Amino acid sequence: MNRLQDRQGREFPYLRLSVTDLCNFKCQYCLPDGCIESQHKSALTLPEIRRLATAFAHLGTRKIRISGGEPSLRSDFNDLLRTISDIPEIKTLAVTTNGYKMDKRIKSWLDAGMNRLNVSIDSLQPDMFHRITGHDRLDEILRGIDIAFENGLSSIKVNTVLMKGMNDHELDRFLAWIKTQPITVRFIELMETGDTNDFFLKYHVSGATVRSKLIERGWLLDARAADAGPAQEFSHPDYQGKIGLIMPYSKDFCASCNRLRVTSQGDFQLCLFSENGYSLRHLLQDDGQQELLIARIRDLLTLKDDRHFLDQGITGATRNLAMIGG
Template sequence: MTTLQDLQGRTFPYLRLSVTDLCNFRCQYCLPDGCKDTSHRTAINLDEIRRIATAFASLGTNKIRISGGEPTLRTDFVDILKTIRDVPGIKTVAVTTNGYKMDQRVESWIDAGMTHLNVSIDSLEPAMFERITGHNRLDEILRGIDIAFAKGLPRVKVNSVLLKGMNDKELDRYLDWIKDKPITVRMIELMETGDADTFFQNHHLSGQIIQKQLLERGWIKSLRLENAGPAHEFCHPDYQGRIGLIMPYSKDFCADCNRLRVNSQGELQLCLFAEHGHSLRHLLQSDDQQELLNQRICELLNLKEDKHFLDQGMTGSTRNLSIIGG
C-alpha cells in the first residue's frame, strides 16, 4: 500500500474532512456577524464523501475527522458517519462540533459510528460563553457530554480558543471541571484570519503562558500518538482529565504535521493557511476513477510547504475558520 509522504518526509494518517461551510454560531473570533455567503448547497455529496474516504484510506490514512462549518447541520450527517465508518482501513471516525442540540443527538452519532468527539466550549461561565458564541447553549452542551459518557464514549475533547480579556482567567475553572472527568481541554491560540485581523491584535494570547502555569503546578507533558492532532497534552496524577495546548505560533509547529484537509467543495487543502486549494471533485464522480484520484493526491502532496507563514501575517485564503473547520 502506498503511504502518503511529502518532500519533508512527513506522513499523513489523519484527514480533516469538511462537509459544509455553514455554521449557526456567531463566535467573535470567526463569524461575529453570522454566516452569510456559503457554498452549503453545493457541498460534496454522500458518494463523493465515500470516494474521498476510500482514496485516503487506501493511501494509509486511518483517521478521519468530520468538520464544517458545523457538520451536524447537514440533514444526512448520520449517513455520513455510517459511510465513513464502513470504509475499510478507517479506524477512527471523529467529529468536531459546536455542540448545537448535542444533548438530543449525540447518541445517534455514536450509534452511527462516531468514535471520538471534539466539542467547542470557549468558556465555562454561561454569560461569557454567550458573549463569545452568540448562543446561550452551554447547559445543553454539557448535558450532551454527560450523555456521551453514559453511552460509552471513553473520552471527550473540548476546544477552547484562548482570548485575552475574555476567557483568559478560566484555567482554574477548567481544571476543577476535569478533576474527575476523562475530558481533554485543548486550549488553542487565536489564529489570525483574513476577516479577523483587528480582533486577533486585540485578543491574541500565547499558549506559553498557560504552559508555564501548568508546569508550575506539576503537570507533565505526555507522549504524542502517531495520528494525534496538533495539541501538546499535559497530564497530572491527581486529575482524570488532561490539558492540551495548540500553539501554531511556536517554533517548529509544522515539523510534525500529520494531517491533510479536504474542504466541502472537494478541494485538497495542503495547509490550513494555504493560498488556495486543489480541486479533486472531477475525480469524485465515479468509483472507477479511484486510481486517478489516488495518483492526483500523491502528486499534490509534493507541493506541500514545510511550514505555514502565520508569523509573517500571511493567512492565505482562510478568511475565517468556518470555511474549512480549523
C-alpha cells in the same frame, strides 16, 4: 497500502474533512456577524465522500475528522457517518461540533459509527459563553457531553480558543471540571484570518502562559501518538482529564504536521492557511476514477510547504475558520 509522505518525510494518517461551510453560531473570532454566505447546498455528496475517504484509506489514512462549519447541520449527517465508518481501514471517525442540540443528537452519532468527539466550549461561564458564541447553550452542550459518556465514549476533547481578557483567566475553572472526568481541554491560540486582523491584535495571547502555569503545578508533557493532532498534551496524577495546548505561533509547530484537509467543495488543502486549494471533485464522480484520484493526491502532496507563514501575517485564502473547519 502506500503511506502518504511529503518532501520533508512527514507522514499523513489523518484527514480533516469539512462537510459544510454553514454554521449557526456567531463566534467572535470566526463569524461575528453570523454565516452570511455559504456553499452548503453544493457540498460533497455521500457517494463523493465515500470515494474520497476510500482513496485516502488506501493511502494510509486511519483517522478522519468530520468538521464544518457545523457538520451536524447536514440533514444526511448520520448517513454520512455510516458511509465513512463502513470503510474498514478507517479506525477513528471523529466529529468536531459546536454542540448545537448535541444532547438530543449524540446517541444517534455514536450509533452511526462516530468514536471520537471534539466539542467547542470557549468558556465555562454562561454569560461569557453567550458573549463569545452568540448562543446561550452552555448547559445543553454540557448535558450532551454527559450523555456521550453514558453511551460509551471513553474520552472527549474540548476546544477552547484562548482570548486575552475574555477567557484566559478560566484555567482553574477548567481544571476543576476535568478533575474527575476524562476530558482533554485544548487551549488553542487565537489565529489570525483574513476577516479577523483587528480582533487578533486585540485578543491574542500566547499559549505559553498556560504552559508555564501547568508546569509550575506539576503537569507533565505526554508522548504524542502517531495520529494525534498538533496539541501538546499534559497530564497530572491527581486529574482524570488532560490539558492540551495548540500553539501555531510556536517554533517548529509544523515539524510534526500529520494532517491534510479537504473542503466541503472537494478542494484539497495542503495547509489550513494555503493560498489556494486543488479540486479533486472531478475525480469523485464514479468509482472508475479511483486510481487517478489516488495519483492526484500523491502528486499534490509534493507541493506542501514545510511550514505556514502566520508569523509573517500571511493567512492565505482563509477568511474565516468556518470555510475549512479549522
